[in-house]
Amino acid sequence: LDVAALAQSFPPDFLWGVATSAAQIEGAAFEDGKGASIWDHFCRQPGRINDASNIDVACDHYHRYREDVALMKSLGLDCYRFSFSWPRVQPLGQGAWNEPGFAFYDRLIDELLAAGLKPHATLYHWDLPQALDEGIGGWLSRDVVGRFADYAAEIARRFGDRLASIATHNEPWCTATLGYETAQFAPGHKSRAESLQVAHHLMLSHGDAIAAMRAVTKTQLGIVLNHTPSFPATPTEADRRAARIDDGLNVRWYMDPIFRGAYPQDAIDFVGADAPKVQAGDLERIRQPLDFLGVNFYTRSLFNADGTTVKGPGKRGFTDMGWEIVPEVFAQHLVRLAREYNPPPMFITENGMANADTVVDGRVPDKERIAYLSAHLQALATAMSLGADVRGYFYWSLLDNFEWNSGYVKRFGLVHVDYDTLTRLPKDSAHWYREFVAQHHATR
Numbered sequence: 122l123d124v125a126a127l128a129q130s131f132p133p134d135f136l137w138g139v140a141t142s143a144a145q146i147e148g149a150a151f152e153d154g155k156g157a158s159i160w161d162h163f164c165r166q167p168g169r170i171n172d173a174s175n176i177d178v179a180c181d182h183y184h185r186y187r188e189d190v191a192l193m194k195s196l197g198l199d200c201y202r203f204s205f206s207w208p209r210v211q212p213l214g215q216g217a218w219n220e221p222g223f224a225f226y227d228r229l230i231d232e233l234l235a236a237g238l239k240p241h242a243t244l245y246h247w248d249l250p251q252a253l254d255e256g257i258g259g260w261l262s263r264d265v266v267g268r269f270a271d272y273a274a275e276i277a278r279r280f281g282d283r284l285a286s287i288a289t290h291n292e293p294w295c296t297a298t299l300g301y302e303t304a305q306f307a308p309g310h311k312s313r314a315e316s317l318q319v320a321h322h323l324m325l326s327h328g329d330a331i332a333a334m335r336a337v338t339k340t341q342l343g344i345v346l347n348h349t350p351s352f353p354a355t356p357t358e359a360d361r362r363a364a365r366i367d368d369g370l371n372v373r374w375y376m377d378p379i380f381r382g383a384y385p386q387d388a389i390d391f392v393g394a395d396a397p398k399v400q401a402g403d404l405e406r407i408r409q410p411l412d413f414l415g416v417n418f419y420t421r422s423l424f425n426a427d428g429t430t431v432k433g434p435g436k437r438g439f440t441d442m443g444w445e446i447v448p449e450v451f452a453q454h455l456v457r458l459a460r461e462y463n464p465p466p467m468f469i470t471e472n473g474m475a476n477a478d479t480v481v482d483g484r485v486p487d488k489e490r491i492a493y494l495s496a497h498l499q500a501l502a503t504a505m506s507l508g509a510d511v512r513g514y515f516y517w518s519l520l521d522n523f524e525w526n527s528g529y530v531k532r533f534g535l536v537h538v539d540y541d542t543l544t545r546l547p548k549d550s551a552h553w554y555r556e557f558v559a560q561h562h563a564t565r
């Protein structure tokens with residue numbers, strides 16, 4: 122691979138960054154007035170987290186953010202994607218604001234701007250205030266929609282002029298499906314009907330938050346969706362149908378209401394009585410003009426006729442999550458989104474791999490991650506040459522961090538974290554990415 126040629130094939134103003142989320146890195150779970158989130162609570166339930174860990178300390182980013190910003194600056198990055206913790210700034214999810222919580226994000230944003238890094242924020246990366254779950258049933262309640270719009274407007278009013286963009290939700294499919302249907306994520310429910318009702322409330326809260334923020338900020342507004350393209354396990358008609366239905370439930374269930382004003386009819390028919398209750402006017406509220414679409418891409422799924430999945434052939438291997446490495450699907454899917462939806466400019470808001478990294482003589486030789494990264498950047502360049510309008514790329518993640526129900530054993534970082542000492546050590550992939558970005562910047 123000619124790294125310089127690949128880097129220089131991206132447009133000069135293309136942006137390079139890394140992403141994180143509040144619950145996964147901040148720690149300081151009960152400091153300075155922060156309220157509990159559903160993940161603080163979930164971690165305390167036996168059996169929920171594979172390594173029985175919690176997020177009381179996590180990467181201690183709340184206290185080490187200066188060091189983390191300095192790391193990003195040393196990598197020569199353009200931008201950083203982080204999320205606000207709703208219960209840190211509004212402990213109960215409604216009513217009183219927590220000024221020390223806002224002060225933390227104020228310091229973080231100032232530090233980023235001083236380091237020349239553009240801050241891209243996400244409002245909801247899964248850490249709902251626990252009080253809203255206990256008090257009104259969390260995302261199952263339509264009342265959360267208004268609470269979220271209020272929170273969004275407050276963030277936009279206070280920080281909009283210093284943020285390069287604000288995304289409402291991160292991966293609403295995960296919030297709904299993993300939180301309410303498979304019980305892998307907080308709050309750990311098991312009901313398809315609940316999951317689809319939650320998904321509808323998430324969509325509605327997205328639309329209302331966009332409208333509320335438009336009134337108080339001029340910054341770029343959008344949403345981040347996860348895309349795990351669905352393929353048939355074999356070319357039989359039955360397997361193809363199962364893949365098509367899954368596409369309806371994960372890709373089109375979110376893309377269609379946002380960009381076309383309707384839920385996909387085939388998926389609605391498939392879920393039958395589990396379909397969400399949608400009120401008159403809801404779809405108009407969801408379909409707000411957006412300035413950008415954030416796309417998170419990791420892998421694909423292969424479907425059997427009965428809706429179960431099988432492991433793919435893995436010609437390029439699997440990550441430490443067991444996820445098949447399929448960069449060609451990344452390219453193909455971006456081109457599909459561009460052709461079928463004509464979306465606003467896209468950002469790759471997450472892409473990356475977990476790897477069983479270890480420190481060897483003061484280095485982390487993660488050649489697998491370098492291979493993953495370079496293959497996906499090549500695929501991205503291909504997709505852009507075929508018409509996908511992508512403006513930036515955020516590697517997931519800056520740091521090894523709390524990988525939700527997997528705990529801390531899955532390492533996605535460009536930077537290794539020793540969880541005994543919280544020492545940060547840039548992996549070989551961090552040095553590779555720094556060099557790649559420098560080659561691109563040479564074209565500016």
Ligand code: PNW
Pocket residue numbers: 142145291292295347349417471517524525533
């Ligand atoms: C995303 N799936 O999560 C999240 O946005 C990150 O917080 C997370 O750390 C990262 O990807 C790596 O997992 C996902 O099961 C979790 O399809 C699960 C799935 C997809 C994305």
